[in-house]
Amino acid sequence: MTASTDYTAQEIIVVAGSKILEDRKVVFVGTGLPMVASLLAKLTHAPGLIPVFEAGAVGPPLKVGLPLSVGDSKTFTSATYLKGLNAAFEMTQRGFADIGFIGGAEVDMYGNLNSTMIGNFPDGYQKPKVRLPGSGGASDMAASCERTILIVPHDKRKFNKKLQYVTSPGFLDGSPNARYNVGLQGKGPYRVITTKAILDFDEETHRMRILQVFPGETVESVQAATGFELLVAPNVSTFPAPTVEEVRMIREDIDPTQAFVKRSPKQTSDGIDSNDQMPFLTPKNERMLHASQQS
């Protein structure tokens, strides 16, 4: 398995996310890179992975390609159960989701996430500096999935000691039983995947901890890009670069139109993904994707 030499930061996130997903488990898939990672897992080591999408699809084989939305028509084709949002979240609240796979714009050392607003909270809540999309289902997934995997681009502005708004609860203040005590279910964040490393949480303190660094990164470089002090696991290793085949699958089979995995992502001046290069998924691309995955 030859290592890729031209993979992007998003691509290694996808590969890392995919490898964390175990076969035959139920994964509640958030929008964006989690969808790409879940599809890669299903096409490689985890064919029995059971994806659940918040708009209501349970267990689709995803043979018609990468969904552009968690309510996409593609999530419903050959799904085994298909209702609406309430049903998906009720199942999760009941305990049917082993893993929730979510993103956020800002994370703290206890794995709490912000996807609501940048600005002065609470006074500036009604007039934020940057208004983010809002929770979507992330807050619910964080509250009720048994474990969660978080994806956050590694940047000092995004790894903060104190969040401007807690949208999706992690270990809260990190105190023992903090989640249980406020009425939450599930054991909380399991992994954080960033553009630089894979992190987990210390069992005692619930503080974020470097588990593996990506090629070219060190414990020091990861810490330098983080706005709070990270713990360091014993024997931090380097997560291997994606293989040529993994990168090919992402680029050609899974996300050929760069719906989520950009070759060179653009950022707006305020650091928010603008997605302004979003291509229209043409029928031609569609057909190729479809054909390759049905084989």
Add this chain to the structure above:
Amino acid sequence: MTASTDYTAQEIIVVAGSKILEDRKVVFVGTGLPMVASLLAKLTHAPGLIPVFEAGAVGPPLKVGLPLSVGDSKTFTSATYLKGLNAAFEMTQRGFADIGFIGGAEVDMYGNLNSTMIGNFPDGYQKPKVRLPGSGGASDMAASCERTILIVPHDKRKFNKKLQYVTSPGFLDGSPNARYNVGLQGKGPYRVITTKAILDFDEETHRMRILQVFPGETVESVQAATGFELLVAPNVSTFPAPTVEEVRMIREDIDPTQAFVKRSPKQTSDGIDSNDQMPFLTPKNERMLHASQQS
């Protein structure tokens, strides 16, 4: 329209119940005589009546015949909406049911019903003298339908000052806003149809009141069969005997197997309908019924 001369007590109940049902209204139909009355209404003056059954059928045309159960296959054929019990009761709680049509073994002067137990309550609750089937959906219909129609055979043992168990709330203690104050919805009981009379409730006191008597009955004879003092409406009239055609429809078109409308109902020694003469609805009868109603 010739008056029938050989109608039974159950048949006049069915006809009276049918006439109270207005066209184009939503009626939540309890099991037994309410089903027969609703079908008669639909076949006569109220073709636009919308029956709802607690097992989940909404608006079936009932062209395949009289259901033997409120979850009967016959309630689902050509229904416009079809889920389960929660959906039916949620709709009712929301306010979709104009009328609920229920029976009970015992009623008091405020239209509260008992279908749970005969015996010494609360001490004898776990060892009743006679154990009745239980609420079924009656308690819910009484709680949330906008109005209710009650059917109770007229008998001094069944019209009591104090119920042994309140299964389905009527006007409770009759005090103003009693229903609203305990959290109930809907305006409460509208009519009581018995084997002797049609009764309503005084607007001020919420006490049961004789509205019309059945042929052969008088205000006095109805009072004599009642365990509490009835009010009497101004100008009590006699409800006309069913017509020959109405009786024919009940016997031949609607309930030819006497599933609910018996020619001579048997009673057990303790006054509980035994239904031990229940005939099996044979395919032959079925076919006749089906044919006659499809025409």
Add this chain to the structure above:
Amino acid sequence: MEKKSGMYWTGLSPDEAREKLVNKDKSMRDKRMPLKQAVAEFIKDGDNVGIGGFVNIRQPIAITHEMVRHGFKELTLSWQSAGMAPDYLAGAMMLDPDRFSIKRIEMAYWAHEAFGLSPMFRYLAERGLIEIEDWSNYNMSARFKAGAMGLPFLPTRGPLGSDITQTSRTNVVDCPFTGRPIALLPACNPDVAIIHVQAADMYGNCIIRGTDCTCAEIAMASAHTIVTCEQLVAHELVVSNPKDVIIPFLAVDAIVEVPFGSYPGACRRHYYFDGEHIKQFHAAAETMRKEGRSDLLQAYYAENIFGVETFGDFISKFPFEKILAAQTAESFNYERLA
């Protein structure tokens, strides 16, 4: 809110129910097995058993027969409205409480609508042999739904103003938003659900025709679910219209193809009631209730339950014409070309 005094859980508490599910293998695997194995593997003495169907519609009759053959003690039974399924279990208790016993029932209605009262219920209740918790149909349905939703309770109006609020664990509180009273019903999370459906695939994806009853809620609320089905069909057929799936494979532990599994009750698109057989069974139990003579009931069980190996053997005892009549009667309700 103050904690309700004297509160207790039957079956699983909400936290236990969550824990059971979290630790369960939820993968999509072949769950076919003989009914005997399913009953032995997933039901235990003392369990809270959630019963699917509604009155005599799509009740899990075959499963109750197998439960009687196996023998269980101190069960709690939970349902909204039921007829023949608890009748079979209760009749077994009437005959030999050391072999089969029901400790408690939580329910809204136990009788047979057009087919009369349940002599078994009257026998057990009027002798004080079982604990009873009365609820309404919506109450029980909402309790299962709360369990299915992973919630400790749901609010409803249903029991307000009735003595159900006195004889059950209902908690009537003032709504914090409106100030008006509202009833909170504790979730029901059975240890095991027993359900009959029209069709399923080998993974346990289930299709129901006619009333959904409260079957999906009961299955989702329970730690384990045994499903019998009229037809076991290909997975591909099931997912060709995924909206038809009402119980997802995730909530099912055992799937058994048992044609006529709700007989002598009815099952939409398959067969209508066999009122005669219901009547015959009831007559035997009514004799014991009224006269104390158990011989007729004993004979019924000896012939129809203990005298056979499987539910298929029971169905085989009926003359062909009888079975055909039940199918034909249903064909008038739901006409279709083969």
Add this chain to the structure above:
Amino acid sequence: MEKKSGMYWTGLSPDEAREKLVNKDKSMRDKRMPLKQAVAEFIKDGDNVGIGGFVNIRQPIAITHEMVRHGFKELTLSWQSAGMAPDYLAGAMMLDPDRFSIKRIEMAYWAHEAFGLSPMFRYLAERGLIEIEDWSNYNMSARFKAGAMGLPFLPTRGPLGSDITQTSRTNVVDCPFTGRPIALLPACNPDVAIIHVQAADMYGNCIIRGTDCTCAEIAMASAHTIVTCEQLVAHELVVSNPKDVIIPFLAVDAIVEVPFGSYPGACRRHYYFDGEHIKQFHAAAETMRKEGRSDLLQAYYAENIFGVETFGDFISKFPFEKILAAQTAESFNYERLA
């Protein structure tokens, strides 16, 4: 339970919602009418409008175009996740708040997943021009569900531990059965629901393919419901499989056949996204957000909304190849023989 201090209802209170429904003609009658009439008859200034669909899936785009043409003031908009539908309404407000204005939004997400952020949302929020109440997807779905169930609230775990409990009317209480905290969410009963579905009959019985979103709950919770559908079909076809009906006629006031009524969003079995058009619309709004120039956005509305009489006219502006491409793209998701 103590009453939550500072509690208020937007849209209808539970008692008002009940009253509206009780006094409504719920008969099964022909509810077809032109979209212009439906919007004029059932939406009023100041209304709480419940928006169906999910992000850009099956959003009621045609209805929002008509609302913009009509002009409304001081609306409250409620949804879980939405994209183009609130974008169209918000863009109208950006251009002329005297003609169209949104007072308040209650929602979980306003953006476009693969198609990026909403420049309209950023414009209005970052200038403090609208009141915002943030919830999660499950929160909003449960709030509509509480409304649909005729309940003042539903419990959920969703907002626990998050600042949503601080910025919304959530009431966190101790569960009276378990003693653990649980969140109570006040019901959402909109004055009017706007919904697009795949098929319906003239009475308003609706069939939805793919995600049900929260459409049935929104319709059942609202005092009035306007439905547009891709296909208006015979009642007999709809009831041939009544389980397909997800919104019953009882909950619908107006039914309008509007093919491509969710375009440029997607509608399962009919068409996939038109990302190019979404991008073009956003570029116009983004220019106004970043540079303050309204000319591009003005031109977009002039051409596509104010410059046409009906949504059909808007769709007719697209080249045939474009429309066909959207249909063809969807045909890969859901293959079927005509």
